[in-house]
Amino acid sequence: MSTTFFSRYHHRISYQVILLGTIGLLASTALVIADLLTREEIALRQAEDFRATLEQVLPPEIHDNQPQDERHLLLLKDGSTLPIYRARLDGRVSGVAFQVRGRGYAGPIEILMGVDASGQLLGVRVLRHTETPGLGDKIEVARDPWVLTFNGLSLGKPPLSAWAVKKDGGQFDQFTGATITPRAVVQAVRDGLILFQNHQADMLQRAAEED
Amino acid sequence: MFSTLLADYRQLMRDGLWDNNVVMAQMLALCPLLAVTTSATNGLGMGLASTAVLIASNLLISSLRHLISPDVRIPVFVLLIAMLVTLVDLFMNAWLYELHKALGLFIPLIVTNCAILARAESFASRQPVHRAFMDGVAMGIGFTLILVLLGAVREIPGSGTLFADARLLLGEGFAWMELTLIEDYRGFLLMILPPGAFLAMGFILAGKRVLDQRRQAAHSASAA
Amino acid sequence: MDVTPVVSGPHTHIGNNVSKDMYWVLAALTPVTLYGIYLFGWPALNLLLIILLAVVAFEALSLRIAGKPLRPTLLDGSALLTGLILALSLPPWAPWWVGVIGAAFAIVVGKHVFGGLGQNLFNPAMLARVVLLISFPLEMTTWVMPQPLFSADAPGFWEGLAITFGMATIPDAITSATVLDQAQAAVLHGAAVSEGIAGHYSPLSGLLGYQAGSMGETSALLLLLGGALLLFKRVIRWEIPLAMLGALAMMSLVFMWLDPQRHAGPGFHLLSGGVMLVAFFIATDPVTSPSSRLGRILFGAGCGVLDYIIRIWGNYPEGIAFAVLLMNALTPLIDHYVRPRIYGRTQRGMPLPDKVAPPDRKPKAPPQRPLYKKRSKKP
């Protein structure tokens, strides 16, 4: 019987060493194999996912390239870098997408925004947030069409002073009961537009030179 | 022979689903339980993933039980369970991507699900493989049921729906499960916030106590 | 003469009882309640009646489930008091179901789940208020300006019913933010707080309560009068109200001195929101406040400081309910560590040294041990 055979050695230190070592070996091998098996698939899924999101802020009619492949690091004036994704139509940059971050009620709100060459908003989507379910999560497009109201807006339209929620004297609706979440989104988008304006040349032209 | 085996399995099933339920009797695995049950679908997904890990770990540990020396059993269990969870995480990420996006944060939490370690330590490491398998199935189903129940109890008053987004988990064929019980419902937010989980859990536990007491009273009455 | 029962002394009693206390508090709240009904009209009265009915119904239901006798507990006034305080702390025009859900939480979860009268950890009315605030932010933040009964704009009886039962929406024209909302909004705008509250607040409006707010929170004057009555009747003691109002005043003074742009003065903080109601009628709830005098002072001060912190740095314009609940949770801890000094012992429970006996004639003292090992074993 195996019971008696192995348990005779159970208390030897060498047995413990070999046992744990073997288990570690087996476990790591299994994980390595699984990783090899799934790596490609996972990468594919993530890329698909990202493309789908990019599509939402860079509508397919304005580009004929794959924006997710055109990832560039933009050097900002403060020395930090920001990844941007360029959409091209006939080789010309027709729009860019980049991430901004707002300070929400319960943590940061990650926002992806797409801007066309003239600085008009193509789309705004919330990627990640931790807002109160049922209250602050109306910024998700799946739950509420609120973020679609940004489409077609730009820095001058409405004027800068109106880039705020109504409670703060701006033109954007806040949802009832929650002010902080939409305020954070509006501010983040406005800041994103300002950032675009400040780096418009870099975002559009130098990128063209690089190629 | 066969009938005794069947009776044994029935007992294991009873234990897992009710008498010795992971959550309601052993009060284990509360962390994933309270964290993910904002909807019945989330509960189901978490439950199924945990069940898979539980069955696999029970099987693995039971079949290795003679090899594992008592002095190092805990690290061995932890290593094996961690491996299984990582495997599940990888596979879900690859082939159930949408669900993984919804549950992703919680899958690694299964490692810390003390119910799995507890079953390994108190059951699988001392029982033959077939019983360990049945135990894993029973305990897993019991855990899943509680997760779904708690999810439903929180989802219905919280957002007025039941099994919302079930198609993400089970595929388009299960879209019929998604019920909207109350249209234009603004929601009783407390229930989908963390305090609601504790509250609902408390009431479920109290409910089980009441049922058990009734059953016992009926039992002793009929015995007398 | 026959056998008398074997009972310990004392064989006389001061003659009070629990329900007398409860009814005194109810009496002290009556002026505020009547004034609130006058200010906010029929919908407020409807809501109050609905809550009182619901509270009694839930109390009876809970007692029935727990298998306790109904009459003594229903008649002791504790449930009515919880209901009244809840009603006074809600927006007066809130729909009926807000009141019913609040009553259910207060009585079932806030009181009976813990074991009934005297066992609850949190003040039931405040617990219900917080649950409602978290769950129904829209309904719980829709305030109206006072529409005194029989005034031109006030809703009539039928209109009132329609508002309470959700058949009519509250016209936007008469909804209004509370002064605390105004103050918070002003600060968020970067404007001076005095600008924000200008036109919405004056000390007189605070005292009289002619401003938007819940039914029982608006008139500081009437609340003070009720509190004074309770103090006079010794139903409540001075420590909690004084410590709470004092701490709030101190906090607002200090911060106003540091940055008058952002921080309003003590008068504003004391006279707005639910401070007065809480200080005299809620924080003083005996069940959920500490037993020792120093404990009560700490408790009251904690409520005041927390309220100020939540008002200024929190996301809610008024945080008094949260402050009370947080301090409620600390009460067992305070009771464990803050105890009166026992006669003949030091604060830590060691026997006092005998000071007078000179050392040579002192008999050899046995080793001294503290009275209690700090062992927490709360039943």
Place this chain on the structure above:
Amino acid sequence: MYAFLRTLVGLGGHSHGFRGGVHPQARKHQTAPRAIEPLPLPQRLYLPVQQHIGAPAEPVVEVGQKVAKGALIAKGQAGVSASVHASTSGTIIDIAPFTAPHPSGLSIQTVVLEADGEDRWLEQPEPINPFILEPAEIARRVAQAGIVGMGGATFPSAIKLHLGLKQPIDTLIINGSECEPYLSCDDRLMRERSHEVVSGVRILLHTVRATRAVIAVEDNKPEAFAALSAACEALDVPVIQPVKLPTRYPMGSEKHMVRTLTGREIPAGKLGADIGVMVHNVGTAYAVHQAVIHGRPLVSRIVTVGGGAVQRPANLEVPIGTLVEDLLNFCGGLRVLPARLLMGGPMMGQVMPHARVPIIKGSNGVIALSQEEIIPAQNSPCIHCARCVDACPCGLMPLEMSARIQHDDLEGAVGYGLFDCIACGACSYVCPAHIPLVHYFNHAKGELNAQKLQAKRNEEIKKLAQQRQQRLEAEARAKAELAKARKAARAKMAPPKPQETKEETR
């Protein structure tokens, strides 16, 4: 930090006076105006052999023996104990268990004395000047007279005096506060026999060699205060000083009186003598005067008979051993059926099982409360109002203690200071939930005491068991050796089996 907080909120210094306490309705008007009346000699007197804290006295008389008033009947034992004397002259007719004046209604060994009606004193020694006697001699005489604390605590006074001889006492306090409602026996004693009281105080002062004595009287007894002042004046003893105290219950508690008068606190587990003070009751002072000046043992005391159920309330001078029944009959019987019959005042007095119990040395009152005087209990759960905490003169948290006792966590209650509780009843008096707090504490104290006794007994029995074990083992060993020896002897006699023999002898 903590001390700082306390000073900040001004809770640190009750330099004089004590925290807490209550103001129960005094209700002394019934009996306070009534002068002490002697109770006619009853036919039979019942003298329990234990009328004090400590060991029972041992009877020294036989049934049938004739005794004179003041004769020793039961002798106090070594340690804490006190003697009992015949309260009148007569015949001992029985020595048997008789109902004790105790709420349990249990019996106690009691000497029954049939009065012969002559009330003839034992030969009196010549009065002597006590101030030529040594303090120890005075203490001995006090012990001989069987004097115990007359305020109700019944601690043998001589033992207290002995403590005072061992430790320096700077202040002698004579307790005339009588803070219990209804009672006025001390009040009357101080008014009518102030000279004797002051004389007794002087003797006590001489005995403990304190520098001063204060007679503490609550300010609701101005007549007693005036009488004592006059007596001190008349006897010319400036070191004895009557002092007025504010009326507050439990001012009469030794601990709290010391605190109020001297600002000192008696440390937990210590006695007044440890901090240089000694407290005696005015009744004790009077009894000391009687014993030392006149050589008369303690055979009578003043008892207030009051309460709404009594026909004619009075203050009576009663021979020790008289039945409560006789007192009530003398007072015209009962007006209505009493709801409770108490010995002592309504705050700390004890319920009597019936009226056929004797007056003993510590009985300061017989109170028959009518139904209207008892506020019916309206029990409700504890709402943590903490009025008991505010009322407790000892700084305890009665609500916490009773909650623990209710759940049988007696140790927990001890941790909250159960044994610092003086059972004054202030907490129960103010409790709006009518929780029988004092009853809980009495129960817990008794239960813990019983457990302690049991543990001690277990220990003793265990020793016995071990001794038996050792004895059995020793016997078994002895038996085995005996058997061995016998076998050896037999082996010698029997034909030799060489190898075996070798083994065995070795």
Place this chain on the structure above:
Amino acid sequence: MIEAIITLTTLGMLLGLLLGIAAKRFKVEKDPLVEEIEALLPGSNCGQCGLAGCAIGAQAIVDGKAPITLCPPGGKALVRQLADKLKVDVDMSSLADKPPAFARVREEHCIGCTRCFKVCPTDAIIGAPKQIHSVLLNACNGCGSCAEVCPTSCVEIDPVKPTLGTWCWPKPVSAEHSSR
């Protein structure tokens, strides 16, 4: 890949080594708790707990096979000591403390057979053959062993009657307070 495998394997082996050594080092031979508990028990091996002696009782308590309320002669005092020692809470109220009892020999039936004092665990019975036996109350723990062996049933176990010295206030009973 390979690094991961090597790291994990080495880590496992190292841990195995550590744990193996630790297991050898800190081996606990016998549970000292049993001895401590045995020291608390009466030690009279009276058998009222249903086990054959106090040592076995102590082992049973440690193993959780017997409740800490198993010992009638120990009474509540013992239960409290055991609860303290084992750090458990015990509901004393459910414990109907068997009132302490003493053995009493009914002299008219005693035949002086000496059986009772041979079994007495505390040597509390004195007597000699053909003499009437009597019980030393101070030494008797009321275990009842003597009553079992008496051929004439003349040993009775009487509960101790309370006296003024041992009487204590009963726990107050009131519907409201005993509701939990």
